[in-house]
Amino acid sequence: MMLPPSLEELIDKNHPVRIVNQVIDKINIDPLLKKFKGGGTSSYHPRMLLKVLIYGYLNNTYSSRRLESALKENIHFMWLSGMNKPDHNSINRFRSERLKDVLKVVFGQVVELLVEAGHINLKEIFTDGTKLEAQANRYTFVWGNAIKSNKAKMAEQLNELWSYAEKVAWEELKDQKPETFAPINSNQVSEVIEKIDKALEGKKVSNDKKQKLNYAKKHWPAAMERYAEHEKLLGNRNSYSKTDPDATFMRMKEDHMKNGQLKPAYNIQLSSQDQFIVNYSLHQNTTDTSTLKSHLKSFHNLYGHYPEVLVADAGYGSEENYDLLAKRKVSAYVKHNQFDREQRNKLTDWFKSENLEYDKKNDQVYCPIGEPMKYIGEATRITANGFKQTYHKYQASKCKGCPVRDVCHSQKGNRIVDINHRLRKLKSQANERLTSEVGISYRKKRAADIEPVFGNIKHNKNFKRFMLRGLRKVEIETGLLAIAHNLAKATA
Structure with a gap:
């Protein structure tokens, strides 16, 4: 032209x-x-x-x-x-x-x-999470449980070597036995091995013990250093990928092998309103429960305030989250783990402690056949996020000869149950909100609001695996996806 x-x-x-x-x-x-x-x-x-x-x-x-x-x-x-x-x-x-x-x-x-x-x-938000595969090798991994198991085996073999050395060279080792053989660090392992080796010097030692001691001297200190590095990268996780240490192995819905294989992934938390993404955060946790605190903080950092209403499924229904939302003055329409079963009238296991009737006036619980269980004390538990939970203990008095004893519990003696009264109260309040007219409307809207966002990203945009590696870089990709999604939605 x-x-x-x-x-x-x-x-x-x-x-x-x-x-x-x-x-x-x-x-x-x-x-x-x-x-x-x-x-x-x-x-x-x-x-x-x-x-x-x-x-x-x-x-x-x-x-x-x-x-x-x-x-x-x-x-x-x-x-x-x-x-x-x-x-x-x-x-x-x-x-x-x-x-x-x-x-x-x-x-x-x-x-x-x-x-x-x-x-x-930004007044009402719908929150949910999904897992997206990391750009990492699926077969190069480190497991926290494997490290614990290997360290326990090392401690056991170290104890065996020390016991053998005591028999052969009792005089040399009688005042040098360490308080514990649980390996703490490389130096401790080296020190114990050196003591054993020095005590056995010039003594008649069996070939298998000599080989084991030489192997320990050559490999164990280095193994302890390697385990220490792994544990530092693991933090509170149980696994990570060697090719992307920030990624955690998680069970994915997209299972092309159909074998339930865990894959290196990140847990993406999104909040939406009318299918627009209003907040996102990246997590290494495999479950949604412990992600809400930092996700909500991210929302506040962005906009200077908290939402008035938050709607989420049962994955977020914990005492810690209910308490957090109440303190932030956010109306929580969040299911707990038994809500759907209660609504379907399928909650028939009256032997579970959470279903036992409580008498507040006399501070006692009634067992499944109506016998009172007396208060005997309290116990506390600390969650992974440092949240303190308080449980009241109640004990039955007539379990012997009870006709339902075998199906009620397997404890020795009279049954003891732990009741979290605070959580019971929060669940009751959640039930009231969720079964109200407004609550029913939010529950219907939740699936139609947040789920299509995940569907759009994974299927319409065909984004099922990150391009970059590392938590901070993956967060950038999530942000680009969120902005692109919102602009596409605005032009639709």
């Missing part, structure tokens, strides 16, 4: 790429600009790179190499970048390094623009 059309003419007025351009032009990217030092050669503008990434995730283009190609071939990317052509290294470096600790602020500004446009109001 003698006068070829401009890119501006080739793009529809209501095309999503224009929405991405308009929205990102409105937000304040000063925190992102501070990541760039002055001087040096010219670089691509961070606002342009941010637009390209967000539109890429909106358009199901996640690979930095595919984005590089699109910037040379796709008119929408070419228009958005102003014909700039950053290579895949520049794109990936910007995504994985420059957006750290910044993208969440950008996400918050996008949500606030949606509030201004009247799409959402």
Whole structure:
């Protein structure tokens, strides 16, 4: 053509790429600009790179190499970048390094623009979690239980060697026995092995003990150092992947092998309103219960307030979470683990302690056949998050000869039960809210609000595995997905 059309003419007025351009032009990217030092050669503008990434995730283009190609071939990317052509290294470096600790602020500004446009109001949110596979090898793992087992075997064999050495060289070791053989660190193991080796020097030692001692001297101190490194990376987890130490092995719904195999993954927590994502957070926990505290804190950090209403399923129905939401003055429409069974009238196991009738006036519990169980004391438990739970103990007095004794309990003597009165009260309050007219409406709306968001990400956008490794980088990808989802929803 003698006068070829401009890119501006080739793009529809209501095309999503224009929405991405308009929205990102409105937000304040000063925190992102501070990541760039002055001087040096010219670089691509961070606002342009941010637009390209967000539109890429909106358009199901996640690979930095595919984005590089699109910037040379796709008119929408070419228009958005102003014909700039950053290579895949520049794109990936910007995504994985420059957006750290910044993208969440950008996400918050996008949500606030949606509030201004009247799409959402941030007063009521629907929260749920899903697991997405990490970019890690599925067969290179470290298990916390395996480390404990190996250390226990090491302690047992160390004790055997010491006992043998005492028989052979009692005089040398009679005053040197350590208080415990539970290996604490590499130095302790080396010290015990050195004492045994020195005591047996010049003595007649059986070949198998000599081989075991030489093996221990050569391998055990190094093994203890390796275990210490593993335990540091594990923290409170029971597993991690060697190729992405931040990823935890979790049971996934997407099980292509149909064998229940655990895979390295991250637990994504999302809150939505009218299918717009209003908050996201990444966790290494395999369950949702202990994620709510930090997820709610993330919401407050973004918007300066807590939501008025939070709706969630039974995965969040714990004493700690009910207590947290009450303190934050958030109306909690959150199921507990027995709610659905109670609603279906299938709660028939009256032998369980949580179903026993309680007499508050006399502070006693009635066993399944109506006999009183007397209060005998209290006990406390500390959760993984440090939350203190208090249990009241009650003991029966006539278990001997009871006709239902065998199905009631297997304890020796009279049955003792632990009752958490605080949790019982919170569950009762939750039942009242959930079975109210408003509660029923929220319960119906929950599945239609948050579940389609996960369906869109995993199936429509075909995002079933992260591209980057490490918790902070994976959080960036989640933020890009969330922004892209919201902008696509706004243009629908």
